[in-house]
Amino acid sequence: MVSDKKVALLGLDNAGKTSILTAMRKKFDVPEAVKGLKPTKKIERSSVTFMDHMIYLHDFGGQKHYMDEYLKNKMRYLSSIDLLIYVIDIQDSLRFDSAIAYLDEILEFFEENKIDAPIVVCLHKCDPKIGEDPTILKNIGIVKHRIRPWLEKFKMGFYKSNIFEIHTIIQAFSRGISMLYTQNEAIQKFLLDIVDKMENVMSLLVFEQNGIEIGSYFLENLTLGMKKKILTLYEIVQRRILDGNMNSYEFSDRLDWATKVSGVIQSFDIEGLLFFVLLILEEHDEAVVIDQFNFFEQSYNEIYEILKGILLDDEEKAKQLNA
Ligand SMILES: Nc1nc2c(ncn2[C@@H]2O[C@H](COP(=O)(O)OP(=O)(O)OP(=O)(O)O)[C@@H](O)[C@H]2O)c(=O)[nH]1
Ligand SMILES: [Mg+2]
Numbered sequence: 001m002v003s004d005k006k007v008a009l010l011g012l013d014n015a016g017k018t019s020i021l022t023a024m025r026k027k028f029d030v031p032e033a034v035k036g037l038k039p040t041k042k043i044e045r046s047s048v049t050f051m052d053h054m055i056y057l058h059d060f061g062g063q064k065h066y067m068d069e070y071l072k073n074k075m076r077y078l079s080s081i082d083l084l085i086y087v088i089d090i091q092d093s094l095r096f097d098s099a100i101a102y103l104d105e106i107l108e109f110f111e112e113n114k115i116d117a118p119i120v121v122c123l124h125k126c127d128p129k130i131g132e133d134p135t136i137l138k139n140i141g142i143v144k145h146r147i148r149p150w151l152e153k154f155k156m157g158f159y160k161s162n163i164f165e166i167h168t169i170i171q172a173f174s175r176g177i178s179m180l181y182t183q184n185e186a187i188q189k190f191l192l193d194i195v196d197k198m199e200n201v202m203s204l205l206v207f208e209q210n211g212i213e214i215g216s217y218f219l220e221n222l223t224l225g226m227k228k229k230i231l232t233l234y235e236i237v238q239r240r241i242l243d244g245n246m247n248s249y250e251f252s253d254r255l256d257w258a259t260k261v262s263g264v265i266q267s268f269d270i271e272g273l274l275f276f277v278l279l280i281l282e283e284h285d286e287a288v289v290i291d292q293f294n295f296f297e298q299s300y301n302e303i304y305e306i307l308k309g310i311l312l313d314d315e316e317k318a319k320q321l322n323a
Contacts, residue, residue, distance in 0.1 A: 010084060118179040166235065178214065203279075204277070250264045270308050
C-alpha cells in the first residue's frame with residue numbers, strides 16, 4: 001500500500017509556516033515556543049504518523065533566495081507534493097502581491113504538470129483579538145478574491161488560523177490530510193450513524209493520537225463560538241486523560257452562559273495507535289444523560305471494530321459495519 005504522503009508548507013518568509021508545524025507538534029505553550037524561531041534554512045524535513053500512514057512534512061524556508069531556488073528548479077522541489085499548505089500572513093497586506101505571485105507560480109506549475117494536489121490556504125495570524133477587525137476582514141476578502149480563479153482547477157480550502165487558538169491550525173491541517181485518504185469518509189458516515197441513534201448530541205469528534213481530527217459532527221445550529229469552545233474542551237480533557245493515565249473521563253461544562261453540556265472522552269488503543277472519541281450532549285435531566293452515556297459505552301466495541309477496519313484500510317469491512 002503506497003499511502004505515505006508528502007505535505008509541503010510554502011509561503012513567504014515570516015508567514016508562520018514553522019510556527020504552524022510547531023503548533024501541530026506541541027499542543028501547549030505554543031506562543032512561547034515560536035517566539036524564538038529563526039527563519040528556516042532551505043527545507044526542513046520531518047515526519048508524523050497519521051493512523052497507519054507516514055506523512056513527510058517539508059517546511060520550505062521562504063526567504064527570497066530560497067524561493068528563487070525552488071522556482072528555478074520546480075521539477076525537483078515541487079513535483080512530488082501530495083498536499084500543499086500555503087501560508088499567508090493576513091496582517092501583512094503590503095506583501096500580498098508577492099505572496100499571491102508565488103502561489104500563482106506554484107499552481108501554474110501544478111497545472112502544467114497535471115499535479116492535482118489539494119491545497120489548504122492558511123490565512124494566518126488571524127489572531128483572536130483582531131479576527132473581526134475591519135482591516136483584517138478586508139484583507140481576507142482581497143486574498144480570497146485574488147486566489148478564487150484557482151478554485152475551479154484545484155481542490156482548495158481557505159482557513160483562518162493563528163497560533164493562539166491551536167484548534168484553528170488543527171482544523172486546517174486535518175481538513176487537508178483528510179483530502180488525501182478515503183478512510184475519513186467511512187468515519188464520517190459512522191459518526192452520523194451513531195448520532196442518529198442518540199438524542200441531544202451536540203458534537204461527536206474523533207481524533208488520532210497526533211491531534212489530527214479524522215471525523216467530526218456538530219449539531220447544525222451551533223455557533224462558531226460554541227464549536228471553538230468544544231474544540232478547546234477537547235484539548236483540555238484529552239490532556240487530562242493522558243496525564244491521569246485514564247481511558248475515559250466524564251465532565252460537565254458550558255458552551256456559553258446559557259448552554260450547559262455533559263461530555264465524555266474515550267481513548268481507544270488500536271494496534272498500538274491511540275484514538276480519542278469525544279461526545280458532547282446537551283444537558284438534560286440526569287436520567288436521560290446517563291441513558292445516553294450508557295448507550296455510547298455499549299457502542300465501544302462497535303466503535304473499536306470500525307476504527308480498526310478503517311485503520312487497516314479495510315474499506316469493505318468498514319462499509320459492512322457501517323451498513
Ligand atoms: N501574531 C501572530 N504571530 C505569529 C503567528 N504565527 C507565527 N507568528 C510569528 O511570526 C514569526 C515568523 O514565524 P515563522 O513560523 O518562523 O515563519 P516562517 O513562515 O516559517 O518563516 P521562514 O522560515 O523564514 O520561511 C514568528 O515571530 C512568530 O512568532 C500568529 O498566528 N500570530
Ligand atoms: Mg520557517
